[in-house]
Amino acid sequence: MPTKAHHPLVEDFLARLEEKDYRHTGTREEVARAVAQQGSHFTAEALCEALPRVGRATVYRNVKLLVEMGFLCRVLMEDGELHYQVSHKGHHHHLICTYCGQSQDLLNCDFQGLLKEKASTQGFEVEGHTVELYGRCRTCASEATAS
Amino acid sequence: MPTKAHHPLVEDFLARLEEKDYRHTGTREEVARAVAQQGSHFTAEALCEALPRVGRATVYRNVKLLVEMGFLCRVLMEDGELHYQVSHKGHHHHLICTYCGQSQDLLNCDFQGLLKEKASTQGFEVEGHTVELYGRCRTCASEATAS
DNA sequence: GCCATATTGAGATTGAGTATCAAATGAGCA
DNA sequence: TGCTCATTTGATACTCAATCTCAATATGGC
Ligand SMILES: [Mn+2]
Ligand SMILES: [Mn+2]
Ligand SMILES: [Zn+2]
Ligand SMILES: [Zn+2]
Secondary structure (H helix, E strand, C coil): CCCCCCCHHHHHHHHHHHHCCCCCCHHHHHHHHHHHHCCCCECHHHHHHHCCCCCHHHHHHHHHHHHHCCCEEEEECCCCCEEEEECCCCCCEEEEECCCCCEEEECCCCHHHHHHHHHHCCCCEEEEEEEEEEEECHHHHHHHHHC | CCCCCCCHHHHHHHHHHHHCCCCCCHHHHHHHHHHHHCCCCECHHHHHHHCCCCCHHHHHHHHHHHHHCCCEEEEECCCCCEEEEECCCCCCEEEEECCCCCEEEECCCCHHHHHHHHHHCCCCEEEEEEEEEEEECHHHHHHHHHC
16 A cells, blocks of 8 residues: 555545535545646646546546636636646636746736726626736746846 | 628728738638628637538638737637627727627726736736626616616 | 639548446445 | 445547648739
8 A cells, every 4th residue: 555645635625525425536536636746737638648547537527526616727828728727715817927838826816896897887797707817927037037 | 793781891801901912802701791790799600600601611710810800809708618709909808798698898908007016916927918707788787677 | 814822611630528328436324 | 344326437429619631723913
């Protein structure tokens, strides 16, 4: 029996499964562990490759579950590709570096108020919004100024 | 020779083709005319159905061209489906009604400044952003309060 | 008109994601 | 511990949007 790293995401996911009367299966644990080991954002397809013994449909099903439970969030890349990322829970947006590809969470978003105000001038009642920001992360920006 | 309505979008598209040394073809004109006749937003697939004699690849190619030239813009629906819409040129966002499905342009967007400020607290230099707003249009909102 | 080249379109192909459904597995209970 | 049955899994087929291929066609300049 190999010793397994106890990653908080894995622990929390399993706890949450129990809470919600989902079953705690070996496959679910494997998927959660693979997710926890991904650096930055990743595609569902990449997860499938990291889990060759888990069926594609099962990977997609569990990614959906992880998103619903707030462990993962969707990251829309500039080219329209959908990635996933372990993220802060609650509402937030993403800063996606188009130079190195990294993505970080933008916390303390308070756009909703401004957006509502803007839209109300056209009689529109905002209920939800999506925002993604593209540009240079700190590292890539400093590399650019250094050269 | 049937009389054809002279829609400004069609005229402008053809003029722009000449400018950019693209060829003015009957097919391109047909596609532009079909686009001009679409109400609100539409999918590329719906355009294909409206143009049964035009090849699917050609429809997609010309939609891409219309987007590049600014005659059409992409509208990302809440379920992730990609629609297109004849829109104002220049930077703007969309107010998408999740009740009736209509979409209108949100003009005078000046989020870039606020977004830059927010992101700069994390050392991130914003170069671009996507914003889509979902909620109730004026009509649907007033219907809701009336009932 | 002729020619070189851009454009078109039928059909094949890709790629992400979902549906099917029989087999495997987990959780509660005897 | 073993039984039972609903949940979960996964091989496979399938859907759907979008792109690729490449021979046939149409265009614009000469
Ligand atoms: Mn996130
Ligand atoms: Mn628009
Ligand atoms: Zn970077
Ligand atoms: Zn509406």
